[in-house]
Structure formats: C-alpha cells, structure tokens
Amino acid sequence: xxxxxxxxPSATPRSKTPGAPAIPRGQNLIGGGFCDARDGATLPVxxxxxxxxxxxxxxxxxxxxxxxxxxxxxxxxxxxxSATAERAxxxxxxxxxxxxxxxxxALLESLDNGKPVSLARAVDIPRAVANFRFFAGAVRHQQTAxxxxxxxxxxxxxxxxxxxxxxxxxxxxxxxxxxxxxxxALAMGNTVVAKxxxxxxxxxxxxxxxxxxxxxxxxxxxxxxxxxxxxxxxIVEHPDVRGVSFTGGTAxxxxxxxxxAPMFKKLSLxxxxxxxxxxxxxxxxxEAVRGAARAGFANQGQICxxxxxxxxxxxxxxxxxxxxxEEARARTPGDPQDPATGFGALVSAAHRDKVARYVALAxxxxxxxxxxxxxxxxxxxxARGAFYEPTVIDGLSPASETATEEIFGPVVTVxxxxxxxxxxxxxxxxxxxxxxxxWTRDLARAHRVSAQLASGMVWVNTWLLRxxxxxxxxxxxxxxxxxxxxxxxxxxxxxxxICIKL
Ligand code: TXE
Numbered sequence: 001x002x003x004x005x006x007x008x009p010s011a012t013p014r015s016k017t018p019g020a021p022a023i024p025r026g027q028n029l030i031g032g033g034f035c036d037a038r039d040g041a042t043l044p045v046x047x048x049x050x051x052x053x054x055x056x057x058x059x060x061x062x063x064x065x066x067x068x069x070x071x072x073x074x075x076x077x078x079x080x081x082s083a084t085a086e087r088a089x090x091x092x093x094x095x096x097x098x099x100x101x102x103x104x105x106a107l108l109e110s111l112d113n114g115k116p117v118s119l120a121r122a123v124d125i126p127r128a129v130a131n132f133r134f135f136a137g138a139v140r141h142q143q144t145a146x147x148x149x150x151x152x153x154x155x156x157x158x159x160x161x162x163x164x165x166x167x168x169x170x171x172x173x174x175x176x177x178x179x180x181x182x183x184x185a186l187a188m189g190n191t192v193v194a195k196x197x198x199x200x201x202x203x204x205x206x207x208x209x210x211x212x213x214x215x216x217x218x219x220x221x222x223x224x225x226x227x228x229x230x231x232x233x234x235i236v237e238h239p240d241v242r243g244v245s246f247t248g249g250t251a252x253x254x255x256x257x258x259x260x261a262p263m264f265k266k267l268s269l270x271x272x273x274x275x276x277x278x279x280x281x282x283x284x285x286x287e288a289v290r291g292a293a294r295a296g297f298a299n300q301g302q303i304c305x306x307x308x309x310x311x312x313x314x315x316x317x318x319x320x321x322x323x324x325x326e327e328a329r330a331r332t333p334g335d336p337q338d339p340a341t342g343f344g345a346l347v348s349a350a351h352r353d354k355v356a357r358y359v360a361l362a363x364x365x366x367x368x369x370x371x372x373x374x375x376x377x378x379x380x381x382x383a384r385g386a387f388y389e390p391t392v393i394d395g396l397s398p399a400s401e402t403a404t405e406e407i408f409g410p411v412v413t414v415x416x417x418x419x420x421x422x423x424x425x426x427x428x429x430x431x432x433x434x435x436x437x438x439w440t441r442d443l444a445r446a447h448r449v450s451a452q453l454a455s456g457m458v459w460v461n462t463w464l465l466r467x468x469x470x471x472x473x474x475x476x477x478x479x480x481x482x483x484x485x486x487x488x489x490x491x492x493x494x495x496x497x498i499c500i501k502l
Contacts, residue, residue, distance in 0.1 A: 131180050
C-alpha cells in the first residue's frame with residue numbers, strides 16, 4: 001500500500017518493517033525547501049496498533065529551529081503586507097486540497113495515532129477542512145472597534161500581525177489541532193514555525209506538502225520536526241518568536257510559560273483536563289448514557305475534553321452505571337485501519353502503560369473494575385499493539401488519584417451524589433477546569449449549575465458540539481487564554497488604538 005507519496009517530498013528510503021505501508025521519510029520545511037535535520041539525526045515514527053516502523057522524521061535541534069525562525073522572519077514583511085483576500089484565498093485552497101485528499105490523510109492519521117480510520121474520516125480531517133474555511137471567512141469579515149468620544153475625538157482599533165509565531169501541537173488530534181492554529185495565525189498575516197508531536201508527525205508533513213503545492217510564499221509556513229525538549233524548547237526560547245500557541249500536557253505548559261514569560265511573548269496554553277460529566281436523575285437516561293460513553297471513550301479517551309469523571313445522582317446511579325458498562329463493553333478494540341472499527345489503539349505502548357498504572361492505582365485504592373482494566377487479546381500483528389479496553393471504575397473516593405488526575409485514556413470513574421450542591425462541589429474539586437457536560441431536563445437547573453462550574457466550557461445535554469466562533473480554552477491548570485473565532489484573531493494579532501481629535 002502506498003500512502004500519499006505526492007504529499008511528502010520524495011527521494012526517500014522506504015520504511016524498514018516488512019509489510020508496513022510505504023511512507024516517505026518526513027522532512028522539515030524551512031524557507032520553502034524540504035530538508036533533513038542539519039546533523040542528519042532522525043526519530044522513528046511508529047504505528048502503535050502493530051508496533052512497526054512507518055518511517056522517520058528529522059530529530060531537529062536549535063540550529064534547525066534557528067534556520068526556520070530566520071526564514072519566517074524574512075517572509076514576514078511581505079506576508080504581513082499582503083491583501084487579506086490573498087491570505088484568505090490561500091486558506092480556502094488549503095481547505096479544498098485537504099478535502100480532496102480526505103481518504104489519504106485519514107489513513108495517515110490512523111496509522112500514525114492508532115485512531116480508527118472511520119473517526120479520522122468523520123472528525124479529524126473534516127474539522128481540519130472546517131478550520132481553514134472558517135478562518136478564511138473570519139478574516140474576510142472581521143470588524144474592529146470604534147469608540148467615538150461625544151464629538152471630541154474618535155478612537156478606532158486596528159489589528160496588526162505580531163510576527164513569527166511558534167505553534168506546538170500534541171498527538172491526539174494531529175492535523176485538526178494544527179489547523180486550529182495555522183489557519184488564524186496565517187490569516188492575520190503572521191508567519192509560523194510549527195512543531196507537531198514527534199509521535200504523530202505524518203499529517204503535518206502532508207500539510208507542508210499541500211502548502212508547497214499551492215505556492216505559499218517561502219518561509220510563511222515552516223515545519224520543524226523533533227522532540228519537545230529540543231526542537232519545541234528551542235522554538236519557545238527563540239527571541240525572534242514573538243508568540244507561542246501551545247496545546248499539550250499541563251506540566252509541559254508550565255515549562256513553556258516559564259521560558260516565554262521573561263520575553264513577554266504572546267502565549268496561549270491549551271492544557272489538560274479532568275472533565276466532569278454530571279448526570280441528574282431527571283435526565284433523558286438513554287441519551288445521557290450514550291453521551292457519557294461518547295465523552296469517556298471517543299478517540300480512546302484521548303481528547304482533552306473527554307469526560308472521565310462521571311457524577312451521577314443517587315436515585316438513578318445503579319441503572320445508569322449498568323447501562324454505561326454495556327456501552328463500554330460494546331466498544332471492542334480492533335484494527336484501526338478496518339473501516340468497521342470504532343475503537344482503536346492508544347498512541348503508544350508507553351502511554352498504554354501509563355493508563356494501566358492508573359488502573360492499578362485504582363485497584364490499590366479500593367476501586368471496583370466493572371469492565372475493562374486490561375489489554376485485549378487481538379490476533380496477528382495487532383497482538384503487539386498498544387490497545388486497552390474501555391474501563392469503568394466504581395467505588396473510588398472522588399479525591400483519589402485515578403479520579404482526579406488526567407489519565408488521557410479510556411478510563412472513567414463513576415461517583416454518586418445526593419444533591420446539586422454536592423454535584424457542583426465534586427465537579428469543581430480538581431485542579432483542572434477545561435470542560436464539563438451536564439445532563440438534565442430541568443432548564444432552570446441547567447442554567448444554575450452551568451454558572452457554578454469552574455470550567456471554560458459547559459455542554460448541556462450534549463458533548464463536543466463545536467461552534468468555531470465560541471471561546472475555546474480552560475481555567476485553573478487547564479490553561480491560559482482562549483482561541484476560536486474572534487478570540488483567535490485577537491490572539492494572533494496586536495491591537496493598535498488610534499485616537500483622532502476632531
Ligand atoms: O504531551 P506534551 P505528551 C496531556 C495528556 C498526556 C500528557 C503528555 O495528559 O498524557 O499531556 O502527552 C511538545 N518545550 N495531553 O507527552 O509532552 C511535544 O513535542 C516545548 C493533553 O504528548 O505536553 C509536543 O509537540 N514543547 C493534550 C507537545 O509539546 C515541548 C493533548 C505536547 O507534548 C516541550 C496531548 C518543551 N519543553 C496530551 N516538551 C490536550 N490538552 O489536548 C514537549 N513539547
């Protein structure tokens with residue numbers, strides 16, 4: 001099987017694991033040219049479902065980042081002065097190109113990450129298309145503020161590009177989250193140096209190929225592959241990078257913030273979550289069960305918005321939990337590249353082991369495993385894969401490590417509550433504050449409880465219903481700042497107020 005050779009630079013050695021799909025080796029894109037790391041160092045790219053080598057990428061270091069930042073800096077004057085329509089047209093063309101290659105890109109995402117190809121086809125790639133289209137439209141139609149001063153003066157505000165942005169993204173939704181940053185950054189006239197997760201670099205390389213094919217000016221979009229503490233850290237520390245948009249773990253976010261703060265860089269941090277799902281006894285039970293299961297297990301539980309802490313009002317506790325376990329059991333891990341598979345592999349063996357450690361902690365702390373809690377037995381090459389069964393744990397203290405720390409895998413804990421007050425207290429007593437979902441038919445309660453949740457986003461009777469105009473981001477240890485719609489346009493620009501005396 002050959003995978004999108006047209007999207008990745010050629011002249012490449014093929015991957016070495018027998019039977020693995022032929023994926024050309026990934027390269028950096030710096031100043032309009034594809035290249036390896038200066039010292040030739042590489043990192044393996046592993047298919048986590050079969051533990052096989054897919055290809056390699058450059059293990060870039062500070063010298064590679066330096067070259068990419070210089071290219072982005074050189075491209076900035078022309079790109080920042082280009083017409084809005086030119087930038088918006090490029091984003092629309094990128095969206096069209098991604099859409100045309102949806103099948104190929106979904107396959108790459110599935111191979112790289114272990115996610116079901118059906119999910120990548122239905123969510124990851126279409127949402128990347130939507131992000132490029134949305135920000136093309138948003139920048140075309142953007143407005144700025146005007147503050148007249150009773151006939152004395154007129155204030156108006158311009159939004160100017162900032163300069164070179166560093167865009168650092170995680171492995172769970174690789175192209176989707178990269179497009180969420182690249183599109184608004186370029187739309188507002190910035191140039192960028194992007195570093196995808198070293199665990200899932202394939203679709204970022206494909207995006208670089210698309211931008212090249214479309215004739216994006218050299219240096220406007222630069223891609224540097226590599227490890228976080230090397231390439232990532234070098235981007236954050238580079239004095240010519242004027243802003244950083246980072247999505248990833250909370251501990252990494254703290255390191256990024258510490259490096260960026262003394263240089264007063266613009267900084268957006270989308271970090272971890274331990275999101276509560278609150279289920280009230282008056283909910284539409286079947287819908288709540290399906291919604292909670294989706295929130296718990298979508299993408300194998302590897303979405304920062306996943307609801308892994310499920311709080312259920314006591315009168316329906318047993319019925320709800322039994323039905324949830326049935327939903328969990330129905331999600332059978334299987335070959336991610338089989339279009340019929342709904343539940344794939346985790347991103348890596350190391351991550352699967354981390355998930356297993358949290359389940360072991362839960363057992364130690366008196367948790368009762370209602371289902372899952374182990375790696376499934378799968379046939380053939382899949383036996384080597386990083387699979388883990390959907391797991392529901394009852395009987396744990398809501399203050400236990402498993403119930404309060406971000407696991408980022410297919411593990412949910414369930415906890416009963418007796419009234420609204422207790423539900424809100426349990427929802428809010430973690431260090432994170434990214435998202436919450438609540439299930440009730442009582443509209444007054446929906447408003448009342450939503451207003452009390454310490455959380456950047458609240459869904460009522462739904463989960464992960466996204467409108468690209470709304471603010472996206474978290475509070476507490478879930479991050480700083482908001483992206484989405486005008487919030488992204490504002491983050492990726494500087495306001496300049498002009499006051500004219502009349
Ligand atoms: O994230 P990292 P990882 C959470 C989740 C997961 C944990 C670790 O809990 O288990 O984070 O995942 C780059 N300077 N989330 O290890 O390490 C890194 O190369 C600059 C939540 O993948 O934070 C990658 O490109 N960059 C999250 C990106 O940061 C650095 C999604 C994220 O990697 C760096 C993924 C450094 N010092 C994981 N160190 C979400 N909220 O969506 C690493 N990186």
